[in-house]
Amino acid sequence: MTIQERAARTRGLLVLAAAREIDRVGYEGARLTRICESAGVSMGALTFHFPSKGALADAVQEQGWSLARSLVDTVLTSVEPGLQAVVELTVRLAELLEQDVVVRSAARLGGERQAGPDPWVRAWLPVVEELLEQARRDGGLRSGHRPETVTAMVTYLLAGAESQIRGGGPAASGGAVSVAGQLEEIWRLALRGIAGPGA
Incomplete structure (x- = not known):
């Protein structure tokens, strides 16, 4: 293994260990010594x-953003634009939040330490806004429903x-359906509307 490969491997181990620690105890509770031990x-x-805990957290957020953006790009190329x-x-x-500790930690860090726009949210929110505006223009949203809502x-x-x-997901409450399945x-329910014909 070359020096560069070893450095990339070590960096990857540290980001993963940091993500696991942050997912477990949050940014403030994460300790560099535990991250080193885990990695x-x-x-x-x-x-x-x-050089700092903040730089390590930045790397976790960057990797989480990258994974989320990759998923966004995949969905955009495989599904018709609009509401669907x-x-x-x-x-x-x-599903990505459920399965990937780096993404989950990036989302958590966005809420715990960002003063500006959250990188996790920036990975998908502009695309959602654009898709919903397109759905409005194409008649994919019922009249009177605003894309912003x-x-x-x-x-x-x-x-x-x-x-x-x-909080442990559906399994913690005895449910068998995943969080993505619940969504x-x-x-x-949301797509067909909540109110019945007699309401």
Whole structure:
């Protein structure tokens, strides 16, 4: 293994260990010594790659953003634009949150330490806004429904998904359906409307 390969491997181990620690205890609770132990590297190796805890957290957020953006791009190329793409994107982002500790930590860091726009949210929110505006123009949204309101719903759904996952997910409450599966059910309700014909 070359020096560059070893450095990239060490950096990757540190980002993953940091993500696991941050996912478990948050940014403030994360300790560099525990991250080093988990990654199996020395404190010197950590500080060689990341001069501060903030720089390590930045790397976690950057990698989480990159993974989320990759998923967004995949959804955009595989689903017709508009409302259905928003549904698919929401469900797939929830799956990503469930399955990937780096993404989950990036989302958590966005809420815990960002003074400006959250990188996790910036990875998907502009695309959701654009898709919903397109759905409005194409008649994919019922008359009277504003894209901004549906965008807020998507944001709340993903924040709720993250909270549910962090709390142990459906398994913690005895449910067998994943958080992404629950979001699919919620979308089915939302898409056909809540009120029945006699309301």
